[in-house]
Amino acid sequence: MKKRAYQDGCAVAHALDIIGDRWAMPIMRELMLGPKRFTDLRASLPGISANVLTQRLEELEAASILVRRRLPPPAASQIYELTDWGRESEILFQVLGRWACRSPTMQPGQPMSNVSVILSMRTMIDRGRIGDMSAVIGMRFGEEEFRGTLKDGDFTIERGEADGADAIFSGDQNALVAVLYGGLRFDDVAGVLTVEGDRGLAERFVRLFPLPPRAPSTVTPETTAS
Template sequence: MGREYGQFCGLAAGLDIIGERWTLLVVRELLIGPARFNGLLQNLPGIGPNLLTDRLRMLTERGVVKQSSVAGDGRARLYGLTEAGEELRFPVLGLARWGLSFLDSSDADGESRAEWGFLAVQAMIVRDEIPDVDDVYEFKVSDETFQIHVRDGEVFFERGAVDEPALTIECDAKTFIRVGAGMLSPFQAIATGDVRIKGEPDAVLRCSLMLGLV
């Protein structure tokens, strides 16, 4: 059975697929969006091309990842999640939320990407605090922009800028993660200028409550 656990258990069966080192981080990158091999390699420093090839092959064989051609480039392949792979979104976000509490200042020198903020904000949502007011919040994290849409008590996420958001938050990627991990309070970040907020005070409060920052 190779490295498989050989247990008649759903958790063990899941870990047979995603339990090896780097595998979930490959899934994390594809939860952000489809990517080419070189893009994945660049965004996962330390994995190495051979190991990335192995992980993508295994995930493809297991039906978690799919390949598609790239228009205008017959040799290139675009990797994305299948329906089964997309089902990992909420478990991965839950694990990311759990892991935030273990970050400390010694981790701050590690790699950080603005795109991870797109997933981090999804992981931070407190379902019981979703506003009953339809809002759009815009986040500008380093060189990435993404949005949270609140509609009819549900939350939706999109990348890119939005016209007339109720709230705009700007910061760099590491500051965003430090605030999410509780290493820096939103008030400290605003006072030092590391976080810049534009919007109505009521929208600021609604968004802060929804992200568990108050």
């Protein structure tokens, strides 16, 4: 069945035509740090069915946002990856993320994928707090590793080996989220998140991601009841 379009000349309306369907943006998010197989995408998006994932991948491919290709032997598996233009959409995720985290109805504590956690740090980093910090931060979540660099007042993080970093977080990515954004201390998540290396650096690092204040709610108990 052909998708319904807004038939509106506004570029924002066109953006919604191509990425406004349910699951389109989470799929793009999961590919932001590099290509993935179909099974990897399903594992990182547990709420999506195989049929819906297939449909969204086909639609995003038709929109030139992603491409699929087959790896050479011995892997010989099919992967999906964003096009250069598709990767440019990261700014959309950052703007939407900063805006949505102020929502008075956003519920904390919802699970986040590994990629979602990494992109959240790219989004929420307060570069004004970095100062003269210069360090390498490693992260191990399951079978995935990431390597971040604090240098010259900036912060970058990509997939990469955690070994050799000045401080390394290992374990449950959602435990790190609870420390970064939920106000928990490392002692509160002991057993599910470990910190190797410079503990003082790790403590300073997790304070670089302040959340903005929530927007005021306009909903009253009377409004909800009606």
